[in-house]
Amino acid sequence: MDGKLMVDTPAREEQWRRLYLGVRGKFVLALTIAIAWTALSVWLSQRWLIDLAAVTNWPFALxxxxxxxxxxxxxxxxxxxxxxxxxRPLAYVSPKRTMPGVTVLVAAYNEAAGIRDTLTSLARQDYHGPLEVFILNDGSSDDTANIVRDHLASLALPDTATFALHxxxxxxxxxxxxxDGLKAASHDLVITIDGDCWVxxxxxxQIVSRYLSDPDNTVAVAGAVMVRNSRTNLLTRAQEWDYFHGIASVKRMQGMYHGTLVAQGAFSLYRRDALEEVGGWPECVxxxxxxxxxxxxxxxxIGYADSALAFTNxxxxxxxxxxxxxxxxxxxxxxxxxxxRLLFKRxxxxxxxxxxxxxxxxxxVYSFIFIPGIVLACFGYFYIAGPLTLAVLPLAAxxxxxxxxxxxxxYRNEDLKVRRNPGGFLFYALAYSLLMQPVCVWGYIAEIIGMKKKWDTK
Structure with missing residues (x-):
């Protein structure tokens, strides 16, 4: 690209800027607090460590x-x-200025149930710039392609937008x-959206504004993906909190230190030339x-746009x-x-x-030591999951x-309300890890032993 558009800063941010602590200063302060807490934990856990070592051994206890x-x-x-x-400063772009052209890639495989909503939400965007949307039907075995054709014929599209089925x-x-969508793209900014998202x-x-407001070496921005079908059952209710709290907090933390680790495929922006530089998306899961x-x-x-919201199933x-x-x-x-090599970047x-x-x-450890420790605690043996384990809970809370x-x-800034979901939160806080972490171990083992790779869920 020739360079980012000029970004206007509202006058109300001037006072905020005078009080702003630099990113490196925040990093050092946060690291100091974390190290201090860990040192306190080590001191408090000495008796726990000795007792556990007495019934097992020192390497296991450590x-x-x-x-x-x-x-x-x-x-x-x-x-x-x-x-x-x-x-973080607000992303602000003058409404008088035309936004840069964007190509949206919607990869779809057997998305008959949700693709209509995705296309409808894209057709209703208020984006003030050229918009190109490619629906990439990846050999679906259901009726995805015909649904896309029929729905595109009935959609009212903005004058600056074009939609096409590949x-x-x-x-x-x-x-x-x-x-293939990247090769066909006409614009310098490329956005990926899953075929079951409501945008x-x-x-x-919002996501383009965040990109334009971020430092010059920003080549991708992760959008904020939330849960759309949270009212289906207890599992989806718990996942609502995982996306709303867990994933969002980690991305916000990483983005603050210029290191968002994943621009997720469900909704993210990329600079086209940067994608081409790394050879596009690799063939892997x-x-x-x-x-x-x-x-x-x-x-x-890679940045993070917390106000660029997409809701997925x-x-x-x-x-x-x-x-x-x-x-x-x-x-x-x-x-x-x-x-x-990223492990050794300064x-x-x-x-x-x-x-x-x-x-x-x-x-x-959680799967093979802590979960059995919870079972032992139920029978009165508190060597692994005992009173000192509770020291972790206040921080989590x-x-x-x-x-x-x-x-x-x-949400308030976007005129949205947080829906009440106390049952889902209790399950998320108390039992969600009991499901998720053993599954993660399964994934690690599958990759280490070289099991066949496939999408699995469709």
Whole structure:
């Protein structure tokens, strides 16, 4: 691109700028708080460590307590400190200025149930610039292609928008479809959207505005993906909190330190020339993770647009949920294998790469030590899950309060309300990990032993 459009800053932000603590200063402060909390945890856990070692052995006790208490405590403390310090400037683009052209790629495989809504939401965008939408039907075995043709014929499209179906007869995988769409794209900004998403009418404007407002080395921006079908059952209700709290808080934290790790395929913006530089989307199950890490390895930045909202349908059954999270875990392993050099980059975001390294032992310890420890605690044996384990809970509760206040503010600015979902939150807070982390271990093992890769959930 020739350069970003000029971004106007509202006068009301001038006072905020005078009080602004630099990003590196926030990083050092958050890191100091996290290290201090971890040191306190080590001191408090001495008796726990001795008692557990007495009934097992010292290596087992150290590994168990490190990944049950110390590492989660460090992560929660760093997350809370970062979210509390986050005062990002608003993305603001003058309404008098025409927005740059955008190509939207909608990869669709057997999306007959949701593709109408996705197209309708894209046709209702308030985007003030050229808009090109390609629906990439990747050899669907259902009626996706015919539904797209019929629906496009009935949609009222903006004057600056064009919609086109690319109907591939053979299923080749999402990355192949996206790369064909990239080759056909007419514009310098490319947005990917899943075929079962409802995109808010201002979502494209918001994500492009964030890109235009971010530092010059930003080549991708992750949108905010939330849950649309949360009222289906308890599992979807819990996933609503996972997206609203867990995923959103991590992306906000990473984005603050110029290191959002994943521009997810469900809704993200990319600079076309950067995608072409890394060879487009790779052929793997975690194509969005791997392409994001390829961009980061070239010292580019990925941002996060918290107000660019898309609502997706999450898995409604445990089998589909497990297969999805297994795929995400395999994608993380693929990213490490392809871009392990990121572990040694001298940048703030390197902390989050190592953070992801910790997920494997965390999930293993949780699945094979902590969950059995909960069972033992039910029978009065508190060696693994005991009173000192509760020291982790206040931090978890605190970061949930902090991110809820932030997310509620985002929704309020978008004229949305947070729906009441106490049952889903209780399940998310108390039992969600009992489902998710063993599934993640399954994904790691599947990737390590080289099991056949497939989309699984459709």
């Amino acid at each position: 590994i168990a307590i490190i990944f049950i208490a110390y590492v989660p405590g460090f992560m929660n403390a760093f997350l809370i400190a970062t979210l509390s310090l986050d005062r 109907d591939f007869q053979v299923n080749r995988g999402k990355s192949a479809a996206l790369n 808010r009418s201002n979502a494209l404007t 975690g194509e969005d993770i791997v392409v994001s890490w390829a961009l980061l390895e070239r010292d580019y930045r 999450v898995p409604e059954g445990f089998r589909q949920f497990a297969l999805q999270r297994k795929r995400w875990s395999r994608g993380l392993m693929e990213a490490f294998k392809a871009h392990w 940048r703030m975001a390197t902390l989050f790469i190592w953070w992801n390294v910790a997920f494997l032992p965390l999930d293993l 605190l970061w949930n309060v902090v991110i809820f206040r932030i997310q509620r503010g985002v």
